[in-house]
Amino acid sequence: MKNLNIKILKLFAILLGSATIYSCSDYLDVVPDGVATLDNAFSNRINSEKFLFSCYNMLPNQNDPFSYPGNVGGDEIWWDIDVSSLNGRSGSRIAVNDQNASDPFQNYWDGRRDGRNLWVGIRDCNIFLENIEKVPDLEAWERVRWVSEVKFIKAYLHYFLLQLYGPIPIVDENLQVDADPAVVRVYREPADSVISYVVRLIDESMENLPDQIEETTTEMGRITKPIAASVKAKVLVWGASPLLNGNSFYSNFKDNRGVQLISTVEDKTKWNKALDAIVEAINISEENGHSLFHFQRGFETMSDATLLKYTLRGAVCERPVDNPEIIWAHTAYNNANQFQNYCTPAFFSNEGGGIQELSATLKIAEQYYTNHGIPIDEDPSWNFAQRYETRKDTGSFHQYYISKGETTANLNYFREPRFYAHLAFDRSLYEALAQSEDEAIVIKNKSGESQGLVLSNHHIITGYFIKKLVSFRSATTTSSPSPWRFSIPLIRLSDLYLLRAEALNEIKDAPDNEVYEWVDAVRTRAGLAGVVDSWQKYSSVPAKPTTKEGMRDIIKRERMIELAFEGQRFFDLRRWKDAMTYMNQPARGWDFQGVKLDEYYQVVTYFKNRNYTTKDYLWPLYTNTIIKNSNLVQNPGW
Numbered sequence: 001m002k003n004l005n006i007k008i009l010k011l012f013a014i015l016l017g018s019a020t021i022y023s024c025s026d027y028l029d030v031v032p033d034g035v036a037t038l039d040n041a042f043s044n045r046i047n048s049e050k051f052l053f054s055c056y057n058m059l060p061n062q063n064d065p066f067s068y069p070g071n072v073g074g075d076e077i078w079w080d081i082d083v084s085s086l087n088g089r090s091g092s093r094i095a096v097n098d099q100n101a102s103d104p105f106q107n108y109w110d111g112r113r114d115g116r117n118l119w120v121g122i123r124d125c126n127i128f129l130e131n132i133e134k135v136p137d138l139e140a141w142e143r144v145r146w147v148s149e150v151k152f153i154k155a156y157l158h159y160f161l162l163q164l165y166g167p168i169p170i171v172d173e174n175l176q177v178d179a180d181p182a183v184v185r186v187y188r189e190p191a192d193s194v195i196s197y198v199v200r201l202i203d204e205s206m207e208n209l210p211d212q213i214e215e216t217t218t219e220m221g222r223i224t225k226p227i228a229a230s231v232k233a234k235v236l237v238w239g240a241s242p243l244l245n246g247n248s249f250y251s252n253f254k255d256n257r258g259v260q261l262i263s264t265v266e267d268k269t270k271w272n273k274a275l276d277a278i279v280e281a282i283n284i285s286e287e288n289g290h291s292l293f294h295f296q297r298g299f300e301t302m303s304d305a306t307l308l309k310y311t312l313r314g315a316v317c318e319r320p321v322d323n324p325e326i327i328w329a330h331t332a333y334n335n336a337n338q339f340q341n342y343c344t345p346a347f348f349s350n351e352g353g354g355i356q357e358l359s360a361t362l363k364i365a366e367q368y369y370t371n372h373g374i375p376i377d378e379d380p381s382w383n384f385a386q387r388y389e390t391r392k393d394t395g396s397f398h399q400y401y402i403s404k405g406e407t408t409a410n411l412n413y414f415r416e417p418r419f420y421a422h423l424a425f426d427r428s429l430y431e432a433l434a435q436s437e438d439e440a441i442v443i444k445n446k447s448g449e450s451q452g453l454v455l456s457n458h459h460i461i462t463g464y465f466i467k468k469l470v471s472f473r474s475a476t477t478t479s480s481p482s483p484w485r486f487s488i489p490l491i492r493l494s495d496l497y498l499l500r501a502e503a504l505n506e507i508k509d510a511p512d513n514e515v516y517e518w519v520d521a522v523r524t525r526a527g528l529a530g531v532v533d534s535w536q537k538y539s540s541v542p543a544k545p546t547t548k549e550g551m552r553d554i555i556k557r558e559r560m561i562e563l564a565f566e567g568q569r570f571f572d573l574r575r576w577k578d579a580m581t582y583m584n585q586p587a588r589g590w591d592f593q594g595v596k597l598d599e600y601y602q603v604v605t606y607f608k609n610r611n612y613t614t615k616d617y618l619w620p621l622y623t624n625t626i627i628k629n630s631n632l633v634q635n636p637g638w
Helices: 045-056 090-095 118-134 140-165 191-206 225-240 269-287 304-317 337-343 362-367 417-422 493-507 513-525 531-538 548-562 569-575 579-583 623-628
Strands: 077-079 326-328 358-360 390-392 407-409 423-425 464-466 587-590 603-607
Touching: 045 118, 045 140, 118 140, 140 191, 140 225, 191 225, 225 269, 225 326, 225 493, 269 493, 304 417, 337 358, 358 362, 362 464, 362 548, 362 587, 417 423, 493 513, 493 548, 513 531, 513 548, 548 569, 569 579
Parallel strands: none
Antiparallel strands: 077 358, 358 464, 390 407, 423 464, 587 603
């Protein structure tokens, strides 16, 4: 029998090479690359299970801050510009407008420049599906489960490529090494065809997937019905959204057969199909125990304000076994420790590189609501014009948010609970279970201070620490970082709730209580009043929630706040066709070199003129790949 590395998928008339095996979790073992043959890979249950986990191992790693497209490279997160090695990472290069076709960054098509070759993952899934029936000692119930898992993974890898590149080839079966050259030169299929294929494959997978994971110590992260149903819903939302549904920019986007690759005529019924899938996903998830997360006090004594901060952070950084809100946080990668360390302030006596390197841009701090649950520029009672000036904390409202008697920017006062749960800033309180509430750490971020510019190789530049991605269970009193392991969720229940509101709003002529219900469920957990009440009582635009366009804007902002720093915004902005508006805004923050109050609280522009244009909505194919297969037309503008 031929070695696995001989049966390489001759996709796009290029040599893909053997699959690179990346780090795996405690639970998932993989087939060592270049060792297994088809004979021994499927000779028994143990070896075939390893091959199954090698398919899992090809899922993109959302826990990597610089190589996953939704993290650094968007507009939420900026890095320590004084660390040259970070400046050269692919996410950083994309953020400063260095994406290109000659050798693209985060190339998930060819496996270059921080991207992994997802076609290799699809190839491995096909090999598994072609050979799993050969395993002699595999029980029937387990065989059908494994087949369902691999079908889902194959569908997800197609979907991930679609989100980056739009139309892609559909690889339902592997090509043989002796295939005719004309067959090997595959075509990209229309986006609608890819979406239909992915949905069909997910539907096939769902029948034999478990409802939930019972063996949490050995199987957490494996695919369940709620995961499959949720991904199906998100796929159909992508198909219904403006980027791929009636986009006139792509009117000339055709291959050499003359096939139109992205529809230029809007089909509003796609939102109905998306809504049906979202409802199904929510129902399946809730029937199997998923619900919005709420932190439960143990022996700790804390205020309701601190308890709510733990709830809002824990929705992301508590592990799935303790967090019913997380539908999918795959464990094919150990944890988000590196990401977490990069976001962690310098609490430790043995200081060095690798901590407090990533921060939220100023505009993300501005995107959070006021304490009235509305945008800062719509709340007449909030001092928008003087938001960059400073004031001393004297009020009881900020007792659990800002250190008493300290001075910070007006921007940091009278904000919603998620602002204080997700972000930390100069003179804010940083809660952690390692300290009592009365002993919360005071962040001091001016140059020369504890969490400020002391060493050039670890300091944030914008003034806003990303507290949301740091577990409140992580140690803060040790001599060096000791992060609490968790994996950033790919899908939470709150994500589905907001998608349901979005789909309903697009279907209806005007929003109603059915639309408000799903946004308000998320807002209520965040300590805010409902949309209609908040806007009517406090907003300068009180009728905004009553119009389709106004509610669309509210839903979008709610997603950008609730799902901030979770790798969602990059994909949402593109499917909405809003990326040009946001990505071209400058990356700004406070002056991290400032020593005195008036020096630090100066707004500094750290990058501008990104020149994000229409072409950037779809990433470029590698020029060499197109040269080798002329049937693969390049994305428009590249």
